[in-house]
Amino acid sequence: MKRWWVAAGAVVLVLGLVTGGLWVFLTPGHRTTFLVDASESADFGEVADAVGAAASNMSADDSLALRKFGGSCDSANTSELVTPGTGQAAKIGDAVRAITPSGKATLLSGILAAIDDFARTYPFRGSMTNRVVVVARGGADACGKSADEVRRIIADHTARAGVKIDFRFVGHRLTPEQVKALNDIAAAADARQPRLTRTSAELVTTMKEVSIPADLVAQEIRTSPCDSVTPETLAAAHPLGADVRYFDIKCRQDRFVLASANTTPRRSDDLLLVFELKDEKWLNLSSGTSLPCGTVPQEVWKQWEMPCEFEAVVCRDGERKVTDLDGVGCPAAIAIADRYWTAVQGGQAQGQGLFWDAAEWSCAWPYEDGLAHAQVPLKCVRTTDDKVVQIGDYQR
Template structure:
């Protein structure tokens, strides 16, 4: 009887062991993959990384395992890498919740990912185990020697007794940093991508097994809201939706924001130079440019301003390592009355730009209030079109160039007294220089007016923010007649769009716009709001101007 009990116990143990082995074998995936993504600051291109990771997670087969780990933080800190998802269906939500910060702790991430394979569970893949590093930088912030880092990786794999495949995908990695990645794991294990489509294709090839049963699907993420930029006295900000995603500090009291024509960069002239914000990556920089009180987009990633010696200076912000360079000399001054020599010190300035052209205003004719200005449409091909002098005795403020490049518009201002300063909008044929006056409203008797903002919309219609007032008998205090309001020129006539009061308004799509409302007494600054779906949300205060990408 005792012997029978022993035999029964042995059989039970053997059966249990068989069950365990069966469960383990059935539970072990064929392929196990860890995606190790770079979440270090500034996070250039991370939106494309998140989109590609989400897509490949949906493509992962049911018999395969996919985990997500991130790296980025401070050297030596325990949290400079962490596993954020250990199941394929958890990866999309996890990657959308990541935000770039800290330094590029690439080696810490790789070593920790290797350790993830060292335990009994999660089970290793029966056919392949792979770590795929997605990095936007070629250097580890905590290790200066990539060969030493490579040795540490090899030793960690050998110590764990692992058969482990490590691949690296460098996304938008600068050319001078690519060699470091290749030294880390070898040339054959590194690929480089520049956009979301290339990255998604590369990750699919590395993660999804080569099997007719592994059908790839395409995941389309919702498009990001359009970017817009704003300036206050001390801030250049870039926002999407209700959130400011990047900013630069400086003195922007005399400069408004603009975007390059390709939408990659927002910029504004500051006291220290040209402040530039990378819209996708979020980083900012200042380009020394001397006394560049104004700058304009002139196609692609290029901006232009006037430099010393009456040169037009051009810089391509999208070209790594590019420096400002004089493109061509502007026409000589046409001074007829040197009675005001101080005016001769006023430099010409770029007031707006278009595809391959810049509109330059030059105070060639000395006057007490800085005007009139002579207008030149300067092409980057070296052409110069003289558009004549502005109809004004005050220096040029607002100006715009139509999307087709055929028409220039500006607000001509005449100063008649302490309170009596009036503006009129004037359009000029860019080919002939022929002007056409388009007054917005009747000027009150003994009053004044101002055109606060001027722009063409995508449909080629001219828009303006206009205000008027009546002066007191003493010429001091004024009484508003028309609050700062939005007008649109359509069919040769101005129509009221928004009675305000406001300082600026730009559309962000069919049902959204950004508006600077609640202006101060002097129409200098207001509160920036996002309006969408009948709802208004404050984004920033003390805002003087706004621009929209595209």
């Protein structure tokens, strides 16, 4: 009997040591949540690019998360898009660029939810810093609570979370009235005065600066991956021959490169090549005189002033099939398709053409030559760039 107790005690001791070791090993030094204003606005692309650049600028050992806010005051208006974890900067960038902005600014809901995220035992908090980086665009909060109410509610949630959270606020293209409201909320969160930006370049730089953990500030901002892209870098990543050189290199979002290649002196047409940064290495995605869109976001092709050949992608098959015809991106395509389908089912679409508009989207059940109306799928067009999402399938 005595031996049994000794053995059991040894097992408990070993399990305790293993658990404690894993706790220390898995706990990140720094944890940061990007809290993004996803309310309706025309300049959300600038915010998405800045958040993606800030995430890629941080250490792979930092735990990063993404939460958005925006919508209606009387319904769910904030959601966590990427849960905390290390090594997921690219995931943060992809998720924020897939957001379709809509609704009103609901900053207070986003802040409270972000605080509550830190209240859980797992995912682990940072052992040195825990930070929420807030990007406000269309305003501070449209839900009408007084400064005293905001201060009390934030204090209650912070006390329950039991952890010191360092809030950093960035206001982009705000009016004087919106700046004042954001200052009040920042004060209620016991944060320093918000940083204000007016241009896309200012926003990228500011986001990188406020996202760096305090103990790394002396190191300033790490070199952007785009700064390291040279003809020699690309030649090493994808050799083309001794007499061929790379030139006219264009880098976007710290992870996509478009370059030309030709002999010296040039002969015939330039060869176009696209690269993506993966695991800190530049990899060639495609090459030719014309290029497929592939996984490169449409806004990047637009920045390059280059067309690309998009192949339609079935984002969801089955009874409620969704097809991305022009490179909207599957998350955005499925989101608008489901919203339109709900509107149709709820009787909100107008007339036999089932017309329905939401923010930058215009949806309908069109007529097409040579097909009965019942054979034609529903379609949603993004009015900002005429990209089309198809809902359903042709019945021929």
